[in-house]
Amino acid sequence: MSAPGEITIFVPADTAARSVGADAVAAAIGAEAARRKLPVRVVRTGSRGLLWLEPMVEVATAQGRIAYGPVGANDVAGLFDAGFIEGGKHALGLGPVAEIPQFKRQTRLTFARCGLIEPLSIADYRANGGFAGLDRAKAMKPSEIVAEVMDSGLRGRGGAGFPAGIKWKTVSEAAGDTKYVCCNADEGDSGTFADRMLMEGDPFTLIEGMAIAAMATGARQGFIYLRSEYPAAINSIKKAIELSEKKGIIGDNFRLGVRVGAGAYICGEETSMLESLEGKRGMVRAKPPIPALHGLFGKPTLVNNVLSFAAVPWILANGGKAYAAHGVGRSRGTQPFQLGGNVARGGLFELPFGAGLGELVNDIGGGSRSGRPVRAVQVGGPLGAYLPPARFDLPLDYEAFASAEAMLGHGGVVVFDDSVDMAAQARFAMEFCALESCGKCTPCRIGSTRGAEVIERLRAGEEPEKNLRILNDLCEVMKDGSLCALGGLTPMPVKSALAHFPEDFGPATRSGAS
């Protein structure tokens, strides 16, 4: 909402942008405008996710939003000189945001508003399609809302990919007066940041999604379990809740609280998260009973990831079928993929399921940042498989990945060039598990430590055949015997490294055994 003659300049306040100097850029723009006595209003937004271009500054013009980046504070005077406030040409000029190739090829449903609007402006949010889903849901019966989610084919974006509709239906139909909706915002996977970006850049989308979930399930209390490492997201979501309550968007019928985690990866596992929400030590619960029936404080509880809830407003506004029109097979809709590691163009790219892994890594990502050949990517966080370029033909689809003994997880993709030691990466998987295990089940508690030790012996060339056998046996015990996915999935990076990069594991594997 700009006054006549006012020039609006958008600078991301997203943590990733700030980490490369966005605050200084915003300050420099303000100062330069004042010096030049120009009626400039600087709006801090979320990020568009094109992280190699951050800080990416946008200017509202008659031709739409024109982008410049990456902008340093030192570049600001030059930009003014070049007339960037009218979209003038400059070496950092990127043209209209919508035309940036890596942006243009995305299908931004969940992240449509992220980077576009002022995150804590309800007016901005509404003006850009916000609350359309909630408004529609208000006129629907809970079963009808559930049916839309079911139709959309939405699957849990936390990693497991469980059909959201079935979960919603179970909680909705569960007996009991007290129910909860809980958002898992303990985004701990290495190389992932989508939850954070959404909560910082478009927090009302999450609140709207949870409010719709509350209507569908009959919950009157919701919690967002947010990791302490995300102070800006905590701040943003708390303020957004406050504003929503003030505006009566949520309130007596649905109270929403934020609970801040204490740094345990395992609390991103839904049952540990529930334990932690109850004020207990973050320990995994055995299932059954499933949280949908016996969750927080023993009540029926809907637990979904940030991205799952955030997909819901679009689904309700546009219909489940419209959402399901995107994607392939049983993987419907879009997934905000997060590309990081040794990559030329890192960032968040929302793509329909079915796009190729190579397309993401090479075409969008532009290969490695170091310029050396890409040797491996790890998809799906620290427990995901390592895949070589030979498997870049894999479509980004839950089932295709599963059949390749890999997983999409929360959509994180980390790129490694040819300097990587894959045996060290395999050991790291075990070490990560040993560090982050809750310590409840034996395979994870002891197995991860033993796994790291065995891999180290392999690397040292000690009794390679024997140790390889032990490692394979251990992986089976961990995969089939662990209580939760942490121990159960730790073998995935290990086995994939063994399968695709045997030459890194010492003499036994170099000969081809695995």
Added chain:
Amino acid sequence: MSLIKETDYGTPARESDKTVTLEIDGVSVTVPAGTSVMRAAAEIGTKVPKLCATDSLDAFGSCRLCLVEIDGMRGTPASCTTPVAEGMKVHTQTDRLARLRRGVMELYISDHPLDCLTCAANGDCELQDMAGAVGLREVRYGFDGANHLVGEKDQSNPYFTFDPTKCIVCSRCVRACAETQGTFALTVDGRGFASVIAAGADDGFLASECVSCGACVQACPTATLMEKSVIEHGQPEHSVVTTCAYCGVGCSFKAEMKGDQLVRMVPFKDGGANEGHSCVKGRFAWGYATHKDRITSPMIRDAITDPWREVGWDEAIAFAATRLKDIQARYGRGAIGGITSSRCTNEEVFVVQKMIRGAFRNNNVDTCARVCHSPTGYGLKMTFGTSAGTQDFKSVAKADVIMVIGANPPDAHPVFASRMKRRLREGAKLIVIDPRRTDLVRSPHIGAAHHLQLRPGTNVAVINAMAHVIVTEGLVNETFVAERCETEDFATWAKFIAEERNSPEALEEITGVPAAEVRAAARLYATGGNAAIYYGLGVTEHSQGSTMVMGMANLCMATGNIGRDGVGLNPLRGQNNVQGSCDMGSFPHEFPGYRHVSDDAVRQQFTALWQAELDPEPGLRIPNMLDAAVEGTYKGLFVQGEDIAQSDPNTKHVTEGLAAMECVIVQDLFLNETAAYAHVFLPGTSFLEKDGTFTNAERRINRVRPVMKSKTGLEEWDVSCRLATAMGFPMHYDSASQIMDEIAVLTPTFKGVSFEKLDRMGSIQWPCNDAAPAGTPIMHLEKFVRGRGRFMLTEFVATPERANRSFPLILTTGRILSQYNVGAQTRRTGNVAWHPHDVLEIHPHDAEERGINEGDLVSVSSRIGATTLHAVITDRVPAGVVYTTFHHPMTGANVVTTEYSDWATNCPEYKVTAVQVVRSNMQSDWQKEWAERETEQKRVAVAPPAAE
């Protein structure tokens, strides 16, 4: 005899109307819905390997040994956490499962010391069993990796050790502490491989909140938590199921033996009262039975200033009989009497009262219930028609509102408290009426909805105020009252209670409890669903003890909270057999079964069977005996298993009475305080030597079985028989079982009871008769024992004992967990680690006013006497109230207490004594005298004195 190994079904039993049929390894089994696959397998004898599962704890799913394969289900689910489903086909042994289980065991053993042969759990270790079951043959990881094999053993607890090097982090101890005991003292510290068990904030067991109940030791599958007695003696080889001899909960234990050496006491899963749980006393504090202080030979002396002389049984019996007969010849038949023991068996009590009525030829028999629960007997008989708690302990699991009045179950009835706390954690609401902030008021995961912190001595005012609210706010259950109660009595009572002077507002100044709190508590009790009352000596030991019991009974009837599961009115009995000793005719006016001695028809029955002339006049109560002794008309007393010189009020008066007698016969394990005034000491038997029955607070008759031979050479009941016979009234039984048969003939509520039946059924709750051959868990179901329930008027009358300027504080007394009653048993065990001395709790305000600092020696004086003890400053007691216990004789708490007593039953008013507390630098005169007496009057001659 062999070691009893109870089947561990892995997960708790489930109750359900629906059953599910499934197939396990091709065998069909039908179980209640909700049962785990593991338990279903155990039901048909199929053992699925397990380590973290045990059927006293909820399934946890951590060890991953119990994995199974189920047709149509992905992966290998854990059988402990997977519920059965109709038509399910389960496979418990496949190659894949064998591989996984062996792999898991390989991981366990890669971090475990290989010292099985020298381990205290060798032969009784689940880890060892599982290694065998899964066929672990090698640990390919070797033993060079990270491990926990170096660690300090925590030996701080007197009874068990914690060896972290043997821990497999199954969390059974942590879960037992939480789920079974409800103390939450244990936790897992660290995570992942670094996970270790910690007590408190890693304070060590003794310094932590641990109450040493033993649940963790019981739950531990390895030698990590291990009884020191097992470490010392090795594994037991046979076991005998018997009953604990401490409080009125009456826990069943397996006494695990090695020959006649008791190695450990293990709570028995099939015990009706405790269902496998225990407390620090029953589980561990049994060492007194073989303590060096124990006297096992009879002793006599001419005067109490003489040293004791050890003699044979015949000489001791003859000496006692001669003296008693001589007294009766000189002072009359009524100049002697006896006191039965609430710690002895029903059979022993029955025989003592028979001896008194038959051989002493009077009804001068009383029991220690006089000083604890006699008002319960009176009050419940007047209102409901019988003197007993209305529920079984299990009933508390169905209660929605639990009102605890003048009782401190976590300290005094810990195993029942654990049941109660479990229910409270499930969401039942709690009302506590107590001057003191007991642990129940606020403890982990428990908080009282209302704590009515009344002034000591105002119970009746509070209960009347609650009843006033119920009557005036229309909360009476009219249907129940009309159908089940005397309606005229109700109308009279309702009119009385509705009077404005009984309103919470009018009584607020007297009780000190805000009226709004009383109103809220009353509404909760009346409208919160099933409401159950549990009470203790804080109700009975008052000048209006009986009134209060009736006041609570009125409340139950007015709200219909009586006569079904989950409700009722329940005295928490102090001693193991208080209920039984009362049932067995220990009162001067009642024969066994609470029938009056003046009832000709009843008396005729006893006369006929016993072949004795029986006195139709009631005899003397304990206080009357002592008064008469001081007056010079009462000269001989037989006291079994009670120490009135320590436990009864106004010690000075008690000892004056004892000193005035010519023949005091004490039968006990130890030379107790009363024995200092005795002429004959007859050694008693510990519960480990007894054959008989105890009856607990829920009327449950439990078998007490001897695990070793009597250390005195005689059964305790046989001693009474011999004394009776020596006095000219022949009494003889071949066995305790024969005594029970006589009890059954003479006591209608015991008609169907026999040892054979008890051995068959485990335990029986009386009434057990033709109408209820299997006993009666819950009473007054269809109608009250007296027919219709009777409302009684309960006018509040303040006690004459009042604070004034000279005695401005009110002393109230109670108990603590680790000590028991006069402490004769617990002081002779490791329990002194927790409570080496009695202390005086005083509010910070009262302490500051008197310049008293923590730990200062203070003098506590009443109108009667004075003693000194050390001060503990705490706001657990309100200002104006001080609190102590009477577990140590040296404390002399009862030197201070007065002789005011319940108007109906003479139960002493231990709970209200006006006192002054001042700093002191020396012991009281009484304590100095006590120390002198301790050496003078308890001397035992080394050899018989040489003839002059």
